[in-house]
Amino acid sequence: MSLLLDNNIWARFSQPNVIIGLILLVIGLIVAIFAKKITKMVRKTNKVEPNDKVLLVLKAFALTVILVSLIVMVIE
Numbered sequence: 799m800s801l802l803l804d805n806n807i808w809a810r811f812s813q814p815n816v817i818i819g820l821i822l823l824v825i826g827l828i829v830a831i832f833a834k835k836i837t838k839m840v841r842k843t844n845k846v847e848p849n850d851k852v853l854l855v856l857k858a859f860a861l862t863v864i865l866v867s868l869i870v871m872v873i874e
Contacts, residue, residue: 813874815870815871815873815874816871818867818870819867819868819870819871820867820871821867822863822864822866822867822870823863823864823867823868823871825863826860826861826862826863826864826867827860827864829856829859829860829863830856830857830860830861830864833853833856833857833860834846834853836852836856837850837852837853837856840852
């Protein structure tokens with residue numbers, strides 16, 4: 799734990815696990831933001847129900863990727 803506090807911010811961001819975690823975080827956020835548009839493209843409709851399985855799977859995938867990214871960033 800003390801190693802996390804001893805590093806400055808640039809040294810922390812240059813660590814490989816933090817870079818990988820940030821990349822995963824961006825991927826998860828992009829999937830979460832565009833989940834509705836992706837579902838519209840897959841279903842070929844203009845209206846998407848909130849309980850559509852494709853939408854729920856995309857949001858669950860995005861949430862899982864974000865959780866994994868946070869775990870990767872913390873683990874040294």
